[in-house]
Amino acid sequence: xxxxxxxxxxxxxxxxxxxAGVLVRRNIIVIFMCLELMLSSANLTLVAFSRFNTGTSGLxxxxxxxxxxxxxxxxxxxxxxxxxxxxxxxxxxxTVNVEDLTSMKG
Amino acid sequence: MPFFFYAFAxxxxxxxICLICFRNPVNSAISMVAxxxxxxxxxxxxxxxxxxxxxxxxxxxxxxxxxxxxxMLLDLKAVERRQRANxxxxxxxxxxxxxxxxxxxxxxxxVPNQDSEPLALKEAAKDFxxxxxKPDEQSEIHQSLEKGSLPxxxxxxxxxxxxxxDNSTIKTPGYNFPLQIIGVLLLVATVxxxxxxxxxxxxxxxxxxx
Numbered sequence: 001x002x003x004x005x006x007x008x009x010x011x012x013x014x015x016x017x018x019x020a021g022v023l024v025r026r027n028i029i030v031i032f033m034c035l036e037l038m039l040s041s042a043n044l045t046l047v048a049f050s051r052f053n054t055g056t057s058g059l060x061x062x063x064x065x066x067x068x069x070x071x072x073x074x075x076x077x078x079x080x081x082x083x084x085x086x087x088x089x090x091x092x093x094x095t096v097n098v099e100d101l102t103s104m105k106g
Numbered sequence: 107m108p109f110f111f112y113a114f115a116x117x118x119x120x121x122x123i124c125l126i127c128f129r130n131p132v133n134s135a136i137s138m139v140a141x142x143x144x145x146x147x148x149x150x151x152x153x154x155x156x157x158x159x160x161x162x163x164x165x166x167x168x169x170x171x172x173x174x175x176x177x178m179l180l181d182l183k184a185v186e187r188r189q190r191a192n193x194x195x196x197x198x199x200x201x202x203x204x205x206x207x208x209x210x211x212x213x214x215x216x217v218p219n220q221d222s223e224p225l226a227l228k229e230a231a232k233d234f235x236x237x238x239x240k241p242d243e244q245s246e247i248h249q250s251l252e253k254g255s256l257p258x259x260x261x262x263x264x265x266x267x268x269x270x271x272d273n274s275t276i277k278t279p280g281y282n283f284p285l286q287i288i289g290v291l292l293l294v295a296t297v298x299x300x301x302x303x304x305x306x307x308x309x310x311x312x313x314x315x316x
Contacts, residue, residue, distance in 0.1 A: 002111040002151075005219045010115045010148070012210040014122050014141075016203035021126035024199035029177060030126070030134050037122055037138065040145055040165065043157070051152040057233045058226040059256075060153060062265035066281055068157050069262070072164050073288050077295035079169045083176045084302040090180050099192075 007048035014041035028089070028096045032082055039075050043068045111151055118144030131177045135170055142166045153225060155258040227251045 014037060021034030050064030090096055121141030128134045142165045149158035231251035236244060247264070250257040268280020 002108050003219050003221050005214050005217055006111065006115075007148070007152070008217060009210065009214060010118065012207065013119055014145070016206045016210075017119070017122040017126060019206065020199045020203040021122075023202060024196055025126060026195075027131060027182070029131050029173065029180075029182070033125060033134060033138050033173060036165070036169065037125065037141065040142065040161070043161070044145060044148060047149050047152050047154045047157055051154065052220060054225065058230040059261065060225070062261050065154055065157050065262055066266050068154075069160065069266070070281075070284060070288060072157075072160055074291065076164055076169060077292055079172060080299050081295050081302070083172055084299040087176060087179065088302050096180060096182060 004048060004052045008045060011041045011044040011048065014038075014044070026097050026099055028086055028098055031098070032079075032086070036075065036079065039071065043071055046071075111148070114144045114147035114151065116144075117141070118148065131182050132174065135173050135177065138173075139166050139170050142170070153256055153258065155256075156262045225256060227254050227256060 018034040018038035018041065021037070022031050025031055025034065046064045046068050050061045050068075053061040053064070055061060086096065089101075093100065095101070118141050121137045121139075121144060124137035125134050125141060128137060142161060146158045146161040146166065149155075149161055228251070231248050234245060234248040234251060236248070239245075244252075247257045247260045250260075266281050266285070268282065
């Protein structure tokens, strides 16, 4: 079994890769996928803390895993709404490139 | 055990790197499935079997199918080809996550670096022993803990829906109210998606002018 630090490092690494994707990529769908990756890496942190916080009973702290369950549910709802927005955007502008969306530029 | 951790962590990280490196969004989506499968395997390695399976079903199953479907619907290949990343964005995209990782490496040594012991299942079984019942009529959680297997789904359900028994160390009021709020949220999301993707009748003549 790997140690807590290694799990947290992997989680932070995945979060950083997702952040890099959000900053570098111009395709709004790939940006959205990177956001999902960042959400998911936060889940890894929660599950790792839940596993290593064996309380008095000697079992993992299941409150953390319930929180992960809620996060996954919210993420599913978020993906559905976000993709509907992307489809509506594509219908209105015929593009998914964020550099073409300049109507809020001063 | 560490071998499996490193293998699946490598799958997750390499999948994530491929996600941001591939030009074609379909390749990105497929490598994201690999990343999520690696992540689910890490969850299962952390004895969180329920969360791992949910991760595979919801993320690698439902969400990625939705992404692939939208990519297919919009037919993005031609759009992606002319894209050339702005070097300034590229610089920011490398420097900012690098700063984040350096901060992470600075803060990690302060975390207690415990190697997790295997769970003490037999001892934990005592907490779920119900004195009012006969030994062979004990709850499922107690029985499987006695047998040395972790009844992960039952324990998640116990935490989520609450427990009023006297002999258990888990005495949470449960998450019934948050569950109902999540249900309302899903309903709102469903209605919102339908409303967003509905074509407005009166705006059709405007669109045809473009």
